[in-house]
Amino acid sequence: MDRENRKLLYFSFEAGACARGHRFGRVKLPLMEIGIGEEGKLVGCLVPEYDRGKRAWEEKRLTDCLDAVIHAIPCEEYYLQPEVAGLVGVEERFPPEALLQCLLQQVPCMEYLYCIGWEEGTQRLRELLEPYFPRINHVSVVSDKPEEYEWFGEYLYMEYGTPLSCAPRLEANLGREGRTVILDGKRDYNIPWQAFPKGAVYVDIWSVEGKRQLLEKRRQDAKYLSIVKFLDTTMKSGYNTRVNYTVCRKGLRRQS
Numbered sequence: 001m002d003r004e005n006r007k008l009l010y011f012s013f014e015a016g017a018c019a020r021g022h023r024f025g026r027v028k029l030p031l032m033e034i035g036i037g038e039e040g041k042l043v044g045c046l047v048p049e050y051d052r053g054k055r056a057w058e059e060k061r062l063t064d065c066l067d068a069v070i071h072a073i074p075c076e077e078y079y080l081q082p083e084v085a086g087l088v089g090v091e092e093r094f095p096p097e098a099l100l101q102c103l104l105q106q107v108p109c110m111e112y113l114y115c116i117g118w119e120e121g122t123q124r125l126r127e128l129l130e131p132y133f134p135r136i137n138h139v140s141v142v143s144d145k146p147e148e149y150e151w152f153g154e155y156l157y158m159e160y161g162t163p164l165s166c167a168p169r170l171e172a173n174l175g176r177e178g179r180t181v182i183l184d185g186k187r188d189y190n191i192p193w194q195a196f197p198k199g200a201v202y203v204d205i206w207s208v209e210g211k212r213q214l215l216e217k218r219r220q221d222a223k224y225l226s227i228v229k230f231l232d233t234t235m236k237s238g239y240n241t242r243v244n245y246t247v248c249r250k251g252l253r254r255q256s
Helices: 059-072 082-087 097-104 122-135 146-160 209-218 227-237
Strands: 007-018 027-035 041-050 077-080 112-116 138-142 164-167 180-184 201-204 223-226 241-248 251-254
Touching: 007 059, 007 082, 007 097, 007 227, 027 059, 027 227, 041 059, 041 082, 041 227, 059 082, 077 082, 097 122, 097 227, 112 122, 122 146, 138 146, 146 164, 201 209, 209 223, 223 227
Parallel strands: 007 041, 007 077, 112 138, 112 180, 138 164, 180 201, 201 223
Antiparallel strands: 027 041, 027 241, 241 251
């Protein structure tokens, strides 16, 4: 399938909302199709926080609703926001490549790059950052396992002349003002917000709500990016089409 024709199904959490529906247990879920550039199209499905009548969802009932959408929409991949994953009792998974590429396109300047928590995903990291390597001057990894990055460092230096360094933690005075990006791929990493230079960009791969709140409180000069933050904004204001569907045991039914 061509990249421009690829579709990704994205389940987005709608805080405070109640499911709409009809008799016999049918639930209405709005679907939105959004163009995401070269990565194809995203089909967004809004998942309300509550079942009808502001009742808490029964896990199986919500799981059945989401399964009906997954089986009815012809998409290559799907992704659950952390809040949605929690509602259906599944372990949150790493975001698909297409979403990560869209996320990095929001970074204004990537000259000094700091990578956290990629020991078991250096190949994915290389593929993700390949378009940006020509303009990156220095890469540093935060890890206590520098041997896991040896081939990555050799590749960077041989192909682009870019040095790679390794440290067990982010130190103060890192990078440059307005030109530093921290790529956090570790869900439980404690943010050393005091070490950021002014105007740094913090890319939170796992979209941990506590990290967003901390940076908004402590470092309002820093730009926080996550899958949830930028795609929620896109879904609310930049979608191309919006269609309501009823989810029932037999799948999806379009509403007139």
